[in-house]
Amino acid sequence: SVQLEMKALWDEFNQLGTEMIVTKAGRRMFPTFQVKIFGMDPMADYMLLMDFVPVDDKRYRQDAFPSRRYAFHSSSWLVAGKADPATPGRVHYHPDSPAKGAQWMKQIVSFDKLKLTNNLLDDNGHIILNSMHRYQPRFHVVYVDPRKDSEKYAEENFKTFVFEETRFTAVTAYQNHRITQLKIASNPFAKGFRDCDPEDWPRNHRPGALPLMSAFARSRNPVSSPAHQ
Amino acid sequence: SVQLEMKALWDEFNQLGTEMIVTKAGRRMFPTFQVKIFGMDPMADYMLLMDFVPVDDKRYRQDAFPSRRYAFHSSSWLVAGKADPATPGRVHYHPDSPAKGAQWMKQIVSFDKLKLTNNLLDDNGHIILNSMHRYQPRFHVVYVDPRKDSEKYAEENFKTFVFEETRFTAVTAYQNHRITQLKIASNPFAKGFRDCDPEDWPRNHRPGALPLMSAFARSRNPVSSPAHQ
DNA sequence: TTCTTGTCACCTAGGTGTTAATAT
DNA sequence: ATATTAACACCTAGGTGACAAGAA
Numbered sequence: 001s002v003q004l005e006m007k008a009l010w011d012e013f014n015q016l017g018t019e020m021i022v023t024k025a026g027r028r029m030f031p032t033f034q035v036k037i038f039g040m041d042p043m044a045d046y047m048l049l050m051d052f053v054p055v056d057d058k059r060y061r062q063d064a065f066p067s068r069r070y071a072f073h074s075s076s077w078l079v080a081g082k083a084d085p086a087t088p089g090r091v092h093y094h095p096d097s098p099a100k101g102a103q104w105m106k107q108i109v110s111f112d113k114l115k116l117t118n119n120l121l122d123d124n125g126h127i128i129l130n131s132m133h134r135y136q137p138r139f140h141v142v143y144v145d146p147r148k149d150s151e152k153y154a155e156e157n158f159k160t161f162v163f164e165e166t167r168f169t170a171v172t173a174y175q176n177h178r179i180t181q182l183k184i185a186s187n188p189f190a191k192g193f194r195d196c197d198p199e200d201w202p203r204n205h206r207p208g209a210l211p212l213m214s215a216f217a218r219s220r221n222p223v224s225s226p227a228h229q
Numbered sequence: 230s231v232q233l234e235m236k237a238l239w240d241e242f243n244q245l246g247t248e249m250i251v252t253k254a255g256r257r258m259f260p261t262f263q264v265k266i267f268g269m270d271p272m273a274d275y276m277l278l279m280d281f282v283p284v285d286d287k288r289y290r291q292d293a294f295p296s297r298r299y300a301f302h303s304s305s306w307l308v309a310g311k312a313d314p315a316t317p318g319r320v321h322y323h324p325d326s327p328a329k330g331a332q333w334m335k336q337i338v339s340f341d342k343l344k345l346t347n348n349l350l351d352d353n354g355h356i357i358l359n360s361m362h363r364y365q366p367r368f369h370v371v372y373v374d375p376r377k378d379s380e381k382y383a384e385e386n387f388k389t390f391v392f393e394e395t396r397f398t399a400v401t402a403y404q405n406h407r408i409t410q411l412k413i414a415s416n417p418f419a420k421g422f423r424d425c426d427p428e429d430w431p432r433n434h435r436p437g438a439l440p441l442m443s444a445f446a447r448s449r450n451p452v453s454s455p456a457h458q
Numbered sequence: 459t460t461c462t463t464g465t466c467a468c469c470t471a472g473g474t475g476t477t478a479a480t481a482t
Numbered sequence: 483a484t485a486t487t488a489a490c491a492c493c494t495a496g497g498t499g500a501c502a503a504g505a506a
Binding site: 250256257259402403409412413416417418419420421422 | 496497498499500
């Protein structure tokens with residue numbers, strides 16, 4: 001069995017409609033897909049991998065106010081038509097694959113090397129997705145069958161796990177400001193954009209109390225100012 | 230068979246008498262021990278590891294001029310007595326172990342996670358060495374024997390490789406200024422201490438032409454000055 | 459006197475959202 | 483009008499030798 005790590009954070013994002021940035025060079029996911037695994041044969045070899053399947057065959061667009069240049073968007077998405085042609089259905093093998101069950105189970109398995117791109121010609125092995133489309137991450141565990149005719153047992157030698165709370169829309173720029181603010185509040189690498197006190201988020205974060213978004217009305221950083229030292 | 234990477238650089242250090250810093254928290258080696266491997270069974274599993282054996286049973290001390298407070302040392306070492314009691318003979322498994330021969334052979338194997346410490350009570354799994362003693366790094370390849378009574382074949386299932394040019398003296402502070410300058414000239418992380426032009430060292434480095442040490446007479450950085458921006 | 463320790467400025471390496479400019 | 487791109491300031495994370503102070 002498999003347990004999703006940081007489920008509370010995933011839930012929080014999912015409630016707002018998770019968005020993941022895709023870039024030409026490849027962008028990591030945040031939250032990172034991480035799991036705890038139970039019940040493997042400690043001595044057997046396993047491959048761990050992820051792929052991403054379209055949630056539907058639709059293309060989306062943002063329901064925007066015609067105020068300032070997309071300074072504000074509604075948080076709702078409109079269907080903009082049929083999906084673009086499917087992208088190459090790549091998979092991402094966890095770089096530690098293959099490894100023994102004992103190895104996988106003794107610590108959290110983190111897919112932090114996985115990157116998303118919108119470059120159909122990508123040759124870095126990144127996951128290729130269509131922007132403005134919705135995807136469901138999937139996690140697969142493949143038992144490395146030592147038998148010579150292992151291909152015959154392929155069907156029974158893998159198991160797939162799907163966590164619906166990890167669904168997201170691929171975007172090239174954030175559409176929903178609340179998503180942006182939640183990313184800033186919870187991703188350590190975005191600390192430079194926080195307004196709030198140097199409070200000990202995310203260490204003390206408990207789900208249920210959501211005092212997260214205090215950076216809403218933050219002032220812009222002038223391009224070449226000394227900045228708040 | 231195994232080929233040492235950056236052999237020219239190792240030779241250059243070895244000619245001066247390589248020194249490696251040891252600290253309580255653990256310090257990486259520079260140069261990093263890296264090898265190319267040939268002739269493995271691509272489908273078989275191997276463990277790769279390193280250990281460090283004393284070159285002799287001597288303790289060393291530096292032959293210093295009594296001028297300024299060790300502003301200048303001779304480049305020669307004096308024997309200062311018998312070796313201290315041996316340290317726990319730890320080994321460092323390459324973190325990718327175990328892996329298939331194909332995996333090990335398809336790229337340079339780098340031991341850049343290996344750290345040296347002088348803390349006899351270290352519990353971070355670092356290699357424990359005595360300062361002011363000389364050591365010979367050794368590289369071991371262990372074939373993971375699938376047979377049930379594999380212990381019986383332990384003797385024939387591993388092979389050891391020794392590169393004498395990787396010998397070094399463990400120190401808590403550099404004793405030979407030429408070693409310091411060569412480290413500064415060749416280690417990217419020490420770029421802040423370079424005086425010379427932003428020349429494209431080490432990319433263009435060819436052994437034989439040694440225009441390395443141009444940082445000899447560099448000025449000290451005052452502790453709280455704006456420093457050369 | 460010699461060696462060790464801890465702190466520091468200065469780097470490498472790379473992950474963030476922002477922004478202005480460019481595509482579509 | 484909307485979506486994408488590339489450069490950028492600002493972070494995280496951690497590897498350097500210098501230096502002053504301490505230990506033996």
